[in-house]
Amino acid sequence: MTINPEVKDISTDYEYGWSNPEKYAFKAPRGLSREVVEMISKAKDEPQWMLDFRLKALDIFYSKPMPTWGADLSGLNLDEIYYYIKPEGMNARSWDDVPDDVKKTFERLGIPEAERAALAGVGAQYESEMVYHNLKEEWEKLGVVFLSIEDGLRQYPDLFREHFATIVPPEDNKFAAVNSAVWSGGSFVYVPKGVKVDIPLQTYFRINAESSGQFERTLIIIDEGAQAHYIEGCTAPAYNSDSFHSGVIEIVVKEGARFRYSTIQNWSHNVYNLVTQRAAVYGNGVMEWVDGNLGSKVTMKYPACYLLEDGARGEILSIAMAGRGQHQDAGGKIVHFAPNTSGSIVSKSISKDSGRSSYRGLVKIYEGARNAKTNVECDALLLDEEARTDTYPYIEIEEKTARVGHEATVSKINDEQILYLQSRGLTGDQAAGLIVRGFIEPIAKELPLEYAVELNRLIELEMEGSVG
Amino acid sequence: MTSPDPQPKTTQPSPHQIEIRDLHASVGDLPILKGINLIVPRGELHAVMGPNGNGKSTLAKVIVGDPEYTVTGGEVLVDGVNILEMEPDERARLGVFLAFQYPVEIPGVTIANFLRLAMQARKAEGEEVSFTEFYGKLLAALKTLEWDESIVERYLNAGFSGGEKKRNEILQMLMLDPSYIIMDETDSGLDVDALKIVARGVNSMRGPGLGGLIITHYQRLLDYIVPDKVHIIVDGKVVQSGGPELAQKLDTEGYDWVKELATA
Structure with missing residues (x-):
């Protein structure tokens, strides 16, 4: 693989900063417009309702101001972004059918190897589209569905429409709106009642082109008593100009089901990563988010668990590492709608050089959610004097029987610990x-x-x- | 050539010993060590005693390379090499080991993982600590210390009692095979059973390959680890050296008479 000479090495120790020459089937013009949205919808040969949904979302996007309550987004120029880039070759079920340089990219990232060794299914997204998606036969036989989101819409139109945008509607926030307008790629997962997929499904997201946006949309439905674990990984080349990633992840965990969604986000340090991920959890279901934010320039990401029925449980483990020039604004949300629901948020952040980590979290307990309890623990580690950390815990309780704990610590690596280990x-x-x-x-x-x-x-x- | 070498010293192999030459050190502007001289050959354990606040622990910290202390003069030679300009980890890799008076807690790092890394740090590049080497050694060490194997899955000193922390120092000592040990008041806060276990660990390592300093305020530990020599530090200097009987004398007569030595 040749390394694109135009790629400037922004962060010298970022090892995924190489890129391929740009070879695309189709690339929409820069910027966002009604035409671009129509172009995307047409390229995907979508039903009319989806085009209508996209256009409505576009209006919502225009009507909402940029959020100013979180990280600094003033450097993000939405008019410079390419909103849709269709790679050559689409959604193969065999790596042999993936175009060579794209295949080599994923080989270099170790994806096919990991698939053979330890995964139930793998998806790979390159720019705006899934270029590969495959589920091992044993799981397919049990009725597990693991498809690109577009194939999900085509092959399971009713199930898709029943849940799509019900958990994260376009009105939710400006970036959910932009995703709703231009979404492309992502996974559609359905695990039937009682089926326990005991090895992970994984999707890997790769941005290659400069100034490009990636707007994947993932919809996961875990039926009653079923279990699964889904992992997403992401990297991009290190360009001097910024890229934009804004995914929307919607998850339904039905009664007695259990689901874990793990992210190891390692975008290059020129990516704005503004993601909305949310799970609706029904009776005695368990949702776990494991959210690792290491890369990106700015991340704003607060995985959420909406605990909708009795006994539902949500757990969020969040880890953030912010180095020079990075701001990780991460955390989680637990919202209790029903009695006997429980939650936990554990957040750990590490900041070094001029990096900044913020914990931002919401615990909300609605009236009537009797005996709801949530515990929040956030620990920040500062590695030097320049680094910065902040905590923004929002706690809203309408229910007298609620129990909410919140603990926060900030520590520095202490010299005695270093000496002790050095002395060994x-x-x-x-x-x-x-x-x-x-x-x-x-x-x-x-x-x-x-x-x-x-x-x-x-x-x-x-x-x-x-x-x- | 028949005449003898005019400078035989330079061609002799370095002596296997720790030699402390006129060592001066301070904390901030406050001088603590005011000219320590000591030689501890490999094969011998020397007790360092003295009243509290007179420089015993400072000596230990300076030898290990604690940046809190500033060396203002003198040398510490380990097998003939001055270590005072070295990083603490380089000193460790030369074979110097300090059993800390107050071992720190490192949450999230299991003892097993830590021990393996510390052993690995002593290997040459490309050499790996083998599983059999690690595990064999570990089982033997745990047996000596009457510790269950499950202890190594706990996080390093996290939530340990004072006695467990001290025992863990000896476990590390047994695993890392130092040439020179410095035990900084390892006996403080130990009950007699724990003291015996710690002593058994140290005694199991004694032999021609091990030298070191046992810093203590009390005779008690020396009943179990009998020193080859005893030195008394008062006001940052060694004021008296002798055999084990010196420790006995301190035990019966207290420290008043040695304080007078320092002012004499």
């Missing part, structure tokens, strides 16, 4: 890395082994030279 032979960098790994261990241990290893490796890369 570890270098200063190794010592600091080990302390950081220990700090995130409660979250790393929840990941499948190879992801925990990858997370630790990425953090070690980020840590190099951080202790003098």
Whole structure:
């Protein structure tokens, strides 16, 4: 694979910063317009209702101001973005049918290898479209559906329409609106009643072109008593101009079902990552978000659990690492609508150089959600004097029987810990890395082994030279 | 050539010993060590005693390389090499080990993982700590310390009692095979059973390959780890050296008479 000479290495230790020459079947003009939206819908040969939905969402997008309550988005120029880039080759079921340079990209990212070793199904998105999607036969036989979102709409129109945009409607926020208008790619997953998919499904998102936007839309339905684990990973080349990623993830966890959604987000440091992910959880269902934010320039992402029926449970594990020039504004939301619902948010952030991590979280307990309880724990680790961390906990309680705990700590790597580890032979960098790994261990241990290893490796890369 | 080498010292192999030469150190502007001189050959354990606040622990911290302390003069030679300009980890890899008076807690890092990394740090590039080497050594060490294997899955010192922390220092010592140990008041806060276990761990390592300093305020530990020599530090200097009987004398007569030595 040749490395595009135009790629400027912004972050020297970002190892996924290479890119392919741009070869596309179709690329919409820069900027957002009614024409672009119509173009996308036409390219996908969609039913009329979807085009109507997109156009309505576009109006909502125009009507909403840019949010100013969170990270600084003033550098994001929405008129410069390419909203739709269709790669050559589409949605193959075999890697042999994926165009060569795209296939090599994913090989270089280790995706086909991981698929063979440890995954039930794999999806791969390149720019705006899924270029590969495959589910192992044993799961297909049990009725598990794992498709690109477009195929989901074509092959399961009723199930799709029943849930699509019901959990994250376009009115939710400006970025949910832009996604609703121009969405493309993402996964459609259905796990039938009682089926337990015990190895993960994974989708990998890759942006390649400069100034491009990726707006994947994922809809996952876990039927009664079923179980599954879905993992998403993301990287992009390191360009000097900014890219924009704004996904919408909607999840339905039905009665007694259990679902985990894990993200290891490692976008290059020129990506604005503004994502809305939300799960509706029904009676005694369990939803777990494991959210790792390592890359991107700015991330705003607050995975949410709406606990809709008795006994539903939501858990959010959030980890953020902010280095020079990065702002990770992450956290989670637990909203209790029903009695005996429970939740937990554990957030760990690490900030170094001029990096900034913010925990932003909402716990809301509606009246009538008797005996609801949620515990929030957020710990921030600062590696130097320049780094910054903030906590924005929003707690709204309308119910007298509610129990909500909130604990927050801010710590620095302490010199005594470094000395102790150094006195055993570890270098200063190794010592600091080990302390950081220990700090995130409660979250790393929840990941499948190879992801925990990858997370630790990425953090070690980020840590190099951080202790003098 | 028949005449003897005029400078035999330079061609002799470095002596296997820690030699502390006229060591001065301070915390901030406050001088603590005011000219320590000591030689501890490999194969010997020396007790360092003295009243509190006179520089015993400072000596330990300076040898290990704690940046809180500023060395204002002198040398510490380990097998002939001055270590005072080295990073703490380089000193460790030379074989110096400090059993801390107050071991710190490192949450999220299991003892097993940490021990493996620390052993790995002593290996040459490309050499791996084998599972059999690690596990064999670990089982032996745990047996000596009467510790269940499950302890190594706990996070390093996190939530440990004082006694467990001290025992964990000895576990690390057994695993890392140092050439020189410095035990900084390891006996403080230990009951007699824990003291015996710690002593058993140290005694199991004694031999021609191990030298070190046992810093303590009390005779008690020295009943179980009998030192080859005893040095008394008062006001940042060694004021008296002798055999184990010196520790006995301190135990019966207290420290008043040595304080007079310092002012004499």
